[in-house]
Amino acid sequence: MIRFNNARGCFLGLLLILWLAVNAAVRTVLLVMAHGSLQDSFDWLTVTGIYFRGAVNDLFPYFLLTLPLMLVLLLKKRLWGGRTGRIVASATFWVYACAFLFGAVAEPLFWNEFSSRFNFIAVDYLIYTTEVMRNIAESYPVIPLLAAVAASAAIVSLLALRPFWKRAALPAPRSPRLLAVCFVMTCAAFLYSPLAPQDRVTRELSANGVWSLFSAYRNNELDYREFYRVIDDSRAAALLRENLTEEGTRFVSDDAGEWRREVRASRPEWKPNVIQIVVESLGSDLLGENTPNLNALAGQSLQLTRLMATGTRTVRGIEALTLSLPPTPGSSIVRRPGCEGLFSVGTVFREKGYDTAFIYGGYGYFDNMNAFFAGNGFRIVDRSDIPRENVTFTNAWGVCDEDLFHAALRDADESFRQKRPFYQFVLTTSNHRPFTYPDGKVSIPSGTGRRGAVAYTDYAIGEFLREAASRPWFADTVFVISGDHTSSAAGHTDLPPERYHIPALIYCPGRIAPAEVDTLCSQADIPPTLFDLFGWSYRSGFFGRSALRMKPDEGRAWISTYQILGRLTPDSLTTLAPVEQSGVFGWTFPDRVGSALKGEQAEVLTQRTEADYQSAHDLFKNGRLKENAVLR
Structure with a gap:
């Protein structure tokens, strides 16, 4: 043996x-x-x-x-x-x-x-x-x-x-x-x-x-300068200024490192209420037979038909929609030390006299959301602020979307009573595993998958808009509906652009004409696009631009994972990765990435991409994105 x-x-x-x-x-x-x-x-x-x-x-x-x-x-x-x-x-x-x-x-x-x-x-x-x-x-x-x-x-x-x-x-x-x-x-x-x-x-x-x-x-947080290819600071600053130059704006100074701009209005000023609904995991591919309300709404809205999410997480969507920045590598700024007191969409709204609120059906300590929004001047309305008698259904992530929207309506009513214009950032949760929602609302049984969850969220949005239409503030309110990211950003390549395509609808019947804007743009472009529609002049520290002012060949979008950074143009995708890796590929919306590009054109595209990400990293790290630094 x-x-x-x-x-x-x-x-x-x-x-x-x-x-x-x-x-x-x-x-x-x-x-x-x-x-x-x-x-x-x-x-x-x-x-x-x-x-x-x-x-x-x-x-x-x-x-x-x-x-x-x-x-x-x-x-x-x-x-x-x-x-x-x-x-x-x-x-x-x-x-x-x-x-x-x-x-x-x-x-x-x-x-x-x-x-x-x-x-x-x-x-x-x-x-x-x-x-x-x-x-x-x-x-x-x-x-x-x-x-x-x-x-x-x-x-x-x-x-x-x-x-x-x-x-x-x-x-x-x-x-x-x-x-x-x-x-x-x-x-x-x-x-x-x-x-x-x-x-x-x-x-x-x-x-x-x-x-x-x-x-x-x-590797949950990456230092850009340590892991990615870095170009000369003066070159990065010059390219960033080129990327941000547009008609109707001028830089605050002629300093080569100046990125702040004075945005001049191109239309009369209008100060509507704004309710921004950010739908969990809503990619453009999910719109269809299960979303009749959103389908109908699209025909009555200003649509950004080639809008790309910046990342694959909700906090990335929050980062882009509030700070109007490219997604720096590692964790979102929402979850980092130093995320408070930043120049944000709330800064501009409050300068115009608005009440700003973050409204969420779950507990906002998750992903540091409450700390981020409160640290940047927003009131917090989350699960702990919704009275028990107003809760009809909950799951792991919070109350159902109907209960969330009812909370938003109550908050809007109170702001209207106080005669203050309001901006609400409303974040949904129902389109998230376990995909459960109240019975009897849609034909697909609760808990059976994403199709049902999307159908329920669409139903809740439809009911919300019908109830809002009965309010005295409705006629002077702009509704902005978009996804935070898609339901899946995985594909055959590290950054499959088609998996970052999300819908964006700007709805205000009688005030904003239905139209389709086909220019390639980013989530980060939504805030300056809104301010352009409103005819607002303001000082901007945003990297985003108004989609209404960009020419088709100027379109660009940032997409990312937590390590791979990308910049799209109408015909190319440039990627940056650790350690000091880069690549440039042909691309045509919304198809898959094509063959690699070489030569001088590829180098220029790479440097423009590096200028965006390197500058965003440096400005945040050095405290120059703080509200007081941008406005002074």
């Missing part, structure tokens, strides 16, 4: 085999789920490469996960002694098996939602446990899943350890070779850089989920 003379090494080896097997199984499931995105490059060589790189990528995170166990095995002289020792060892194996199998269940669920391995979104989920745990509990059969994981881990542990206990030498001696191997591999794990192909989908499939989570936590 074969005897395991080094039981310590064998115990770790069994865990390693289980780890590799579980990750291979996960990779297989994800490969099936991602097959549609791999159709253009799917072949056996690609699949073999995915599994080979994946096995290598799985190896080093294993040593990090088992480091505490290694220390015990290396330091303790006697192991497995007696019944108690074997129970402790078996329980340890079972706990690791549970963790491995739990990850195997969680990763496909996360991929189904975000088409990605664990990333910075998963990091946020670990931070905001209250909402996330409720969301998970309402979205999935948690208890049966956990029970299945525990039972499966017990079966795996029994099958793996039964022959081990029969053959392991007792007591298990410490091995210098095991000590050396563990030391070397642990050091290597901390220096490890994953093997990663260029294609986004195959890169994600080859990745290890645990390492991806660790990496996202470590």
